[in-house]
Amino acid sequence: MTIFSVWQLSEHLIQSQALQNAEVSVENLKTARTLYSDSVVARMREQPGITITHDYHNMDGGIPLPATYFIELGEEISNSQKGSGVRLFSNHPFPWRQETGGARDDFEREAIAFLETNPEAAFSNIETVTNRLSLRYAVADVMKPSCIACHNSHPDSPKRDWKVGDVRGIIEVVQPLDGLISQTQFDLFKLVAFLISLFVLGLSGLVIAIRRLNKITENLELEVIERTADLVDANQQLLVEQEKSDNLLLNILPPQIATQLKNGSEPVADGFGDVTILFADIVGFTKMSESYPPHELVALLNEIFSAFDTLCEGLRLEKIKTIGDAYMVASGLPERRPDHAVAIAEMALMMQQELQRINAEKNINIRLRIGINSGPVVAGVIGKKKFIYDLWGDAVNTASRMESHSLPGKIQVTASTYELLKNRFEFQARGEIEIKGKGKMKTYFLESSPVPML
Template identity: 60%
Template structure:
C-alpha cells in the first residue's frame, strides 16, 4: 500500500512539473510576442514621425529660400537695366527666374540629388507653360488640393506606395503673399485674375522613400527578436534545472522558489514599466485638443457640449458569420469594414469614439464645435451603407448595417490612468444607442431632434411612434438619402 502511494505521489509530481514548465513557456512566448508587437508599432510610428519632420524641414527651407531670393535678389535687380525677371529666363542674356520658377527648379535639383526623393509644386491654376506638369497627377495630389484649400494652415500627408516604393507623401499649401497678388492678377497669361492675399496658389509636395528605413528597422527588430528568444530559452532552461533540483527536497524547493519568484517579479515589473511606456505612445489615441491638454498637465478633462450628433452602427449578421468562419477570417472581415468607416471619419472630419465588438460609435461637433455636425454624420451614415454594399459585392457576402442617430447635449472627457480613452456620457448618447438597437437592418433611424436639423437637406421616411426601451414612446424617422437641388435635378451644373 505504501509503495502504491509513493508511486502515485511521484507520478503526480512529474505531471505537476511538466505543467509548470509548459505554463512558463507559454508565458515567456506571450511576453516576447507582446514586446515585439509593441516595438514594431513604435518603430513604425518613429519612422513616420521622422519622415514628417524631415519633409517639413525641406518645405520650410524651400519657402525660406524663395522668400530670401525674392527680397534679396529679384527686388534688387528687377529695376536694373538689362535684367529681365521671367519664367523663361534662359532665353535672355540678363534673365533671372521669377520666384515661382526658382522654387520649381530648386525642387527639381533636390529631387535629382536625393535618390528616390521627389519635390513637386502643382496647382489648380497652372500657367500655360506649366500646364503639362503643373496640375494634380494622381489621387493624392487631388485630395491634397481639395483639403488644403479648406485648411491652408494644416498639412496633408500619408504613407503609400509611390512609384513602386513605400514612401511618405507630405504636402503644404503655398499661399499668396501681399507682394505677389498684384503680379498674379495683372500677368497677361495668368489663368486667374481675382487672387486675394492668403489664397492657396498651389501645393508644395515632398515624397520621401522609406524602404531603406524600413529595411534597417526590420533588421534591428530581427536582432532584438533573436536576442529575446535566446534569453527566453536560457531563462526557461535555467528554470527547468532549478525546478528539477527543487524536486529533491522540500527545503531546497522552498528556498529556490522564493529566490526565483523574487527574480521573476522584478523582471515582470521591469517589463510592465517598459510596456506601459510603449502603450502610452501607441494606444492612447486621443483628439488633438485633448492630447494637448494632457501634455499641459491637465489630469481631469471633461467638457460639456450643448449640441452634438452621435451615431451608433451595428453589423447585422456578424454573429451568425462568426459561427461559419475562422477567428482570423472574422477579425479580417471586421478590420476591413471598420477601416473603411475610419476613412469616412477622416473624410468628414468626425471623431471616432470607440468600437465594441461589431458596434461602431462616432460623433460630430466635438472636441471642436462645428455647426454642420448633423449633416456630416448623416453623410457618413449614407456612405457607411455604401461601404457595406461594396464589401458584399467584393466578397459575395450578405451583411447589412443598422444605424441609429441622435442630436443633443453630451459630456465628453478622458477616463483611465494607463490606457486613456475619450468617451461620451449623457441621455443623448443613450438615445442614439437605442435608435440603433431598435432600428431596422439596412436602415438609418434618427430621432425627431436630428430630423428637424436635417429635413431640408436629406430625405426621410416617418417610421411613426415607437416604444423605446428606457425612453417610452418616441417618434422616429428613417434617413433614406440626400435631397437633390433643383440645379442637380434638371441636369445642369455650374461653370
C-alpha cells in the first residue's frame, strides 16, 4: 500500500514539475520577445534604412517583427530540442500565416475556445506527441497598449478593433515527460530497494521508516506546492504592476518619449520644423466659477476636456497640457506628419461641435475662443520626478496670441496656417489686427469643414 502511495505521489510530482517547467518556459519566451521589442525594435524604428517586417529575409535592412521573431524562435527551439515544441497560433492569423498560423488539431482549437474566455488561466493536457508522452501547455497572448496601434493600423491586419486585454493568440509549449518519468522511476526503484532492505532488518524498523518517509514526502509536496504558488503569484503581481506603470507613463508622455525614459535614456529636446499648435480657452469661465458649486464646475470642465481628449486620440494628435480652462494640443510631433495643419483644423471644428452638444444636453451656453499657428518649435521633457512634455518657440507664443485675440465662438489662424489650409477649408478674412508683442498681423477665421476635393 505504501509503495502504491509513493507511486501515485511520483505521478503527481511529474505533472507538477512538468507544469512548473512549462510556466517558466513561457515566461522566458515572453521575456525574450519583450526584450527584443523594447530594446531592438523600438530603437531601430527611427533608424533610416531599417524596415520592420515579417518578410525581412527578402529585404535589405529588414528586421523581423516581434511576432515573427517569437515564431522563429519557437521553430528553432522545436528543431533543436527533439520532441519539444513552441507554437504561436491564433483565430486571426495574418495573410502570410493562413496555412500555419491557425489551430491545427483538437487541442489547439479547445485551447483557443477556453483561453479567449479565461485569458488569465492556463490550458494543458498530457498526450502522445511523436510517439512520446508529453505535456501540452497553452496560455493566452493578450494585447498590450504598445501593440494596439500597430495591429489596428497594419494594412494586412485581419482585425482592426483590438483593445487592451484582447486575446491576440495562443502560446503553446510541448514538453516530453519521458525524462522526468525515467528519473522518478529510478528514484522510486531506489526507494523500493531501500524499503526491502529495511524489511529484512526488521518489520518494526520498516514500519517506522515508512511512516517517516510518508511524512517527509507529504512535507516535500506541500513545500513544492507552496513555493510554486508563491512564484506564480509574485510573477503575476509583477506583471500587473509593470502594466500599471507602463499605462501611467503612456498617459503622461508620448509613446516614443516614454520608451526612452524606460530604457534609461536622458530626456533630450528635439526640433520640429513643421508643427501646428492649437490653444483653446473657455470664454467667461472665471465668471462662471463664481456661480457654480466647485464640484459641479470641476465635473463640467472634466466632461468637456475628456471629450476633447477623445477627439485628440482619434485624430492622432499630441495633447500637451491643460492650464485651468485652457487646452493646448499640437500636430506634427513627436511623429512628423505632412497633414499637421489639416488635422488641427479638423480638431478645432470638432471641438466646437462637441461643445454645442454639451450645451444642448445641459441647457447652458459655453463658447470657445480658439487660436492656431503653424511653424517650427522645440519639444522635450522637463522635470525629474513629475515629467511634462512641453513646447517652446515663437510659433507657440504666436498660437497663444491667436487665442487671446480671437473672438468667442471663433477659430482664428495666422497667415502661415491659412496658406497650408486655404485649398481645403473655408475662411473669413479678419484683416490686420494689433497683436501684443507682435505688431500688426493678418489673420483669418476658420469657418467650415473641408471643401470636397474634385
